[in-house]
Amino acid sequence: MSKNEKRKGIVLVGVLAFIVLLLGVLMEFTYRSKVQLDITHNRLQAARVKNAACSVIDITRALLSYSTDMNAPEVRAFFEEEQEMLFNGVELTINLDPESRKINLNRLVRGGSIRGGYRSLLNLADIFETQYDERVITTDMIISILEWISEEGVVERLSIPGESAGSDYYSQKSPPYECKHAQLNSISELLLVKDITEEVLYGRPATPDGEEARLGLADFVTLFGGGERIREGDVELEDLKEQEPEDFENFITVRITAKLGNVEHHERVIVKRENGSIVSREKM
Numbered sequence: 001m002s003k004n005e006k007r008k009g010i011v012l013v014g015v016l017a018f019i020v021l022l023l024g025v026l027m028e029f030t031y032r033s034k035v036q037l038d039i040t041h042n043r044l045q046a047a048r049v050k051n052a053a054c055s056v057i058d059i060t061r062a063l064l065s066y067s068t069d070m071n072a073p074e075v076r077a078f079f080e081e082e083q084e085m086l087f088n089g090v091e092l093t094i095n096l097d098p099e100s101r102k103i104n105l106n107r108l109v110r111g112g113s114i115r116g117g118y119r120s121l122l123n124l125a126d127i128f129e130t131q132y133d134e135r136v137i138t139t140d141m142i143i144s145i146l147e148w149i150s151e152e153g154v155v156e157r158l159s160i161p162g163e164s165a166g167s168d169y170y171s172q173k174s175p176p177y178e179c180k181h182a183q184l185n186s187i188s189e190l191l192l193v194k195d196i197t198e199e200v201l202y203g204r205p206a207t208p209d210g211e212e213a214r215l216g217l218a219d220f221v222t223l224f225g226g227g228e229r230i231r232e233g234d235v236e237l238e239d240l241k242e243q244e245p246e247d248f249e250n251f252i253t254v255r256i257t258a259k260l261g262n263v264e265h266h267e268r269v270i271v272k273r274e275n276g277s278i279v280s281r282e283k284m
Contacts, residue, residue: 042263045260045261045263046263046265048088048089048090048260049090049258049259049260049263049264049265050258050265051088052087052088052090052092052258052260053090053092053256053258053265053267054267055087055088056085056087056092056094056256056258057254057256057267057269057278060078060094060096060254060271061254061271061276061277061278062276063075063078064096064252064271064273064276065271065273065274065275065276066276078094078095078096079096079097079098082094082095083095089260090258090259090260091258091259091260092256092257092258092259093256093257094254094255094256095253095254095255096252096253096254096255097219097252097253097255098251098252098253099222099224099225099226099251099252099253099270100225100226100227100251101226101227102219102220102221102222102225102226102227103117103120103121103124103220103221103222103226103227104221104222104223104224104225104226104227105117105145105149105184105221105222105223106149106183106184106223107226107227108120108121108146108149108150109146109149109150109151109154109183114146114150114154114155114158115158117146118142118143118146121137121142121145121146122139122142124137124217124220125137125138125139125141125142127237128237131215131237132214136200136214137200137217138195140163140164140165140194140195141193141194141195141196141200143155143163143164144164144165144193144194144195144196145190145193145196146164147164147165147166147179147181148179148180148181148184148190148192148193149180149181149182149183149184150181151181152166152179152181165179165193165194166179167179169194170192170194177192180192183223184223185223186223186280186282187201187218187221187222187223187268187280187282188201188282190217190218196217199214199216200216200217201216201217201218202216202218203215203216203218203219204216215237218268219237220237222251222253222270223280224251224270224272224279224280225250225251226251250272250273250274251270251271251272251273251279252270252271252273253268253269253270253271254267254268254269254270254271255267255268256268256269265283266283267281267282267283268281268282268283269281269282
């Protein structure tokens with residue numbers, strides 16, 4: 001093989017290597033561009049979903065604060081079943097739920113006595129078990145909730161059946177924290193309490209494989225308005241949620257689910273009826 005032929009062969013190999021390198025750079029650039037485009041698209045979708053949810057919350061606040069007749073069909077419909085609507089291309093589900101018949105957890109420890117609160121939460125746990133044929137809310141969960149919101153030593157002095165979780169348990173968590181021994185600031189704070197998961201607190205939707213939807217503890221407890229007791233004999237969870245308009249108090253839970261494609265956004269806000277102000281806001 002002559003020198004010219006060798007030189008041409010080297011040049012050809014070099015050109016081919018350059019083409020391969022160029023194709024690699026172009027493929028990497030294309031891949032990165034697609035990833036960035038997908039990220040931007042998802043962020044845009046998420047922003048649209050969140051803005052739609054916030055807009056509907058504002059509309060609902062206005063509806064509640066300016067409605068003098070809570071028995072009006074356009075208002076009553078929101079309390080009888082969830083409402084669905086389309087807003088700027090976003091699918092929205094709206095639930096309104098008065099707080100007046102729920103258990104006010106922060107009232108359970110007034111006067112240093114928690115026996116009434118224990119019985120009330122135990123009655124609620126029994127109703128859950130009747131409804132779903134499983135012990136969704138356990139005795140240990142109830143004791144741990146009471147331990148969290150009451151002064152240190154109260155649960156031990158009353159010798160209530162069940163195993164509570166104190167600071168010794170929470171100090172082993174990562175990161176560690178202490179048992180609060182004080183009133184709750186939000187319902188979502190219960191997720192810090194032993195064994196309280198998001199499913200226990202907020203329930204779960206129905207699944208495609210036929211598993212039924214389940215309500216959560218947050219549907220029946222509150223920090224605003226509400227009472228201290230759930231009576232024995234209420235054997236259906238739906239019975240606890242049914243109320244006449246004249247029974248509505250100032251505080252209403254507004255739950256919003258917003259969906260666009262694969263992007264979902266959930267919000268839970270407590271609205272004060274008399275002025276439409278939001279007194280509590282949680283992402284679910």
